Amino acid sequence: MLGIDLINFRRRNGVFTPVFLDPGTSENLEYAELLTGIFSDGVSRGLTRWEMEEAISMAGDGGLSPASAGGLKKVLADRSEFVLPEEFDFPAMREKEFAATASRLEEAGGDFEKYSRLLPELEQTLYGDLPDFEKLVKTPFASGRQLIERYNLTLVQSMLFFASALTVELPSGAAADAGELRRIFKYLKFFRLMAEITALPDGGRKLEISGPAAIFGGGRKYALQLASFFPAVVRAKRWKMEAELEIRGRKGRLKLDEKSNLVSHYRSFSAYVPEEIRMFHRLFEEKVPDWRIVAGGELRNPATGEIFFPDLSFERIKDNLTFHLELFHRYHAGALFRRLEQAGELEKLNLIIGIDRSLADEAQLGKILSGAGEEWREKIFLFRDFPGVERVKSILKKAAEKFEKIPAVK
Numbered sequence: 001m002l003g004i005d006l007i008n009f010r011r012r013n014g015v016f017t018p019v020f021l022d023p024g025t026s027e028n029l030e031y032a033e034l035l036t037g038i039f040s041d042g043v044s045r046g047l048t049r050w051e052m053e054e055a056i057s058m059a060g061d062g063g064l065s066p067a068s069a070g071g072l073k074k075v076l077a078d079r080s081e082f083v084l085p086e087e088f089d090f091p092a093m094r095e096k097e098f099a100a101t102a103s104r105l106e107e108a109g110g111d112f113e114k115y116s117r118l119l120p121e122l123e124q125t126l127y128g129d130l131p132d133f134e135k136l137v138k139t140p141f142a143s144g145r146q147l148i149e150r151y152n153l154t155l156v157q158s159m160l161f162f163a164s165a166l167t168v169e170l171p172s173g174a175a176a177d178a179g180e181l182r183r184i185f186k187y188l189k190f191f192r193l194m195a196e197i198t199a200l201p202d203g204g205r206k207l208e209i210s211g212p213a214a215i216f217g218g219g220r221k222y223a224l225q226l227a228s229f230f231p232a233v234v235r236a237k238r239w240k241m242e243a244e245l246e247i248r249g250r251k252g253r254l255k256l257d258e259k260s261n262l263v264s265h266y267r268s269f270s271a272y273v274p275e276e277i278r279m280f281h282r283l284f285e286e287k288v289p290d291w292r293i294v295a296g297g298e299l300r301n302p303a304t305g306e307i308f309f310p311d312l313s314f315e316r317i318k319d320n321l322t323f324h325l326e327l328f329h330r331y332h333a334g335a336l337f338r339r340l341e342q343a344g345e346l347e348k349l350n351l352i353i354g355i356d357r358s359l360a361d362e363a364q365l366g367k368i369l370s371g372a373g374e375e376w377r378e379k380i381f382l383f384r385d386f387p388g389v390e391r392v393k394s395i396l397k398k399a400a401e402k403f404e405k406i407p408a409v410k
Contacts, residue, residue, distance in 0.1 A: 001227060002074060002158040007247065008067035009159065014252040016245055018155050020260070021068060023148040031062025031069070032144030035076055039139040049082050050132040068151075075151045076141065082134035149263040153234065156262065157227035159254060162247045163211030166226065168233055169240040172203035180236060181205065185298070185309045187232035187266075190273070191225040194328070194335040197298075197307040205307065213246060215331055222331055234264040276386045283389045291316050291396060296324055299349050301342055308339075310351070314396055323350045323399055325392065327383075330358040350403070352395055353380045354387050378402055 008019040021028045038059060042052050056077070061069035141147040160166065170181060188195060188207070195207040212223035233239050236258070243254045256262070284293060296313030300306070310324035328336040336355065339346070360382065378398045381391060 001161065001224075002071050002154060004248070006067050006071045006074060007155065007158050008065060008071065009155075009247070011250055011252050016159065016247070016252045016254045018152075018159065018254075018256075019065070019068065020152045020155065021064070021072075021148045023145045027063055028148060029144050031059075031064065032072060032147045034059055034062065034144075035072060036139070036141050036144050036147055039076055039080055039136065039141075042136040043139055046135050046137075048132065049134045049136070052077070052136055071155065072147060072151050075154050076139070076147055079140045079150070080136060081138035082131075083137050084134055150265060153231060153262050153264070156254075156256065157230055159245060159247065160211070160227050160230060160243060161220075161223040162213060162245045163226070163243040163254075164213035164246065165211050165244045166207075166209045167242045168207040168209070169200060170205045170207070170233075170236055171200060171238050171240075182295075182297070184232050184236065187229050189309060189311055191229045192329045192331070193225060193229055194332040196335075197309075198305060199307065210331070210334075211243065231264040231266045234262045235266055280386060280389060284392070287389050288393050288396075290318070291393075294322070299324060299346075299351070301346060302348075304342070306342075311354075314392075316396075316400060321350075321400060321403065323352050323396060325352045325354060325387075327354045327356070327387070328359060329356045333359060350399070351379065352399060354383050355380065357382050357384045 010017045010019060021032075023029060023032075035056065038055050039052070041047075042055065047055070056073050059073075064072075141150070170184065185197075188209075193209055195209045197208075198206050200206050209226065212219045212226060215222045230241075233241060238258050240257045241255070245252055245254055281293060284291075291314050294313050294315045296310045298307050298309050301308075308326065311327045312325040313322060314325070315322045326339070328339075336353075336359070339351075339353065379395065381387075381395055383391065
């Protein structure tokens with residue numbers, strides 16, 4: 001993300017307008033090509049981080065504002081890969097060389113110039129494990145246009161760090177294909193964002209998401225999650241976004257849509273699925289042969305019309321009985337209590353609820369259960385970070401047994 005000094009925007013009549021760079025403008029493109037060329041050359045020559053900083057500073061600003069030029073440079077540097085030049089025990093080497101310093105001084109007979117010549121290349125050999133001496137091995141942008149497109153997207157993501165509320169509208173037909181809308185909601189769940197989702201008059205979807213400025217504790221982490229989610233929205237064929245911001249003591253709204261010409265770098269959702277979720281899928285298949293994980297669609301509260309998406313859906317193989325698991329993490333207290341208040345309306349949806357221990361401990365869970373109603377007692381459990389397979393297996397068994405005891409409606 002960009003530092004606040006690099007967030008380039010204008011504000012007029014309470015509306016924030018990001019100062020995007022047009023990749024079709026020859027001056028912008030030439031400067032971006034210059035920067036990407038410097039980094040490509042740095043990869044081929046194996047230049048260190050400090051050598052790259054020196055080279056990039058010599059490029060000037062290409063006629064851009066300091067914020068825009070600095071933003072391009074930061075996006076390029078942040079997305080490039082630097083590694084230490086070699087595996088070496090530099091601390092041990094430093095200890096050895098420092099111990100030999102006295103003998104070298106004695107050998108030089110007090111002659112400082114001779115003593116200096118006897119010293120090794122200190123910066124390179126003794127301090128080669130410092131960040132300045134990491135070598136550039138990879139740069140992600142093949143062209144200046146790609147760099148500008150990522151900069152424009154990063155500019156918006158950085159502004160969302162200061163959002164108190166975010167509303168996204170995905171009109172009917174917003175998805176480029178039938179599965180795109182589902183992928184957007186997968187990203188929403190993946191980044192542990194909880195949104196109030198409702199249907200638009202045209203059949204589309206509206207998402208109301210709390211911004212990091214409205215979160216108590218862990219706001220920066222939540223801001224990163226919200227910013228990381230935004231490229232998933234940009235993938236949609238049609239979209240609208242409005243955010244309430246306060247930047248540098250100035251409040252206002254940020255409004256964007258598909259006409260902003262932002263380009264998402266997200267391609268395959270599977271590339272962003274963490275190992276803990278992949279492992280859960282594998283272990284569940286191995287240890288719970290009577291059930292399988294299935295693709296879950298949206299669930300709808302029949303009374304309020306609110307739409308939500310389960311994190312996982314499980315189908316019993318012998319009779320296709322299905323239960324849906326919804327997980328609530330640190331920032332989801334409001335959504336959790338709203339869901340519990342809807343217990344009566346949601347009973348027929350076969351919903352199971354998992355609560356992260358960062359949100360509620362054992363004592364708090366007791367209070368939650370006391371107000372949740374009998375129908376939820378066997379369907380709520382605690383977990384840490386991500387539920388274990390055995391715990392979910394136990395919950396599914398209890399929920400299925402209770403379901404089977406419900407008299408059939410004649």
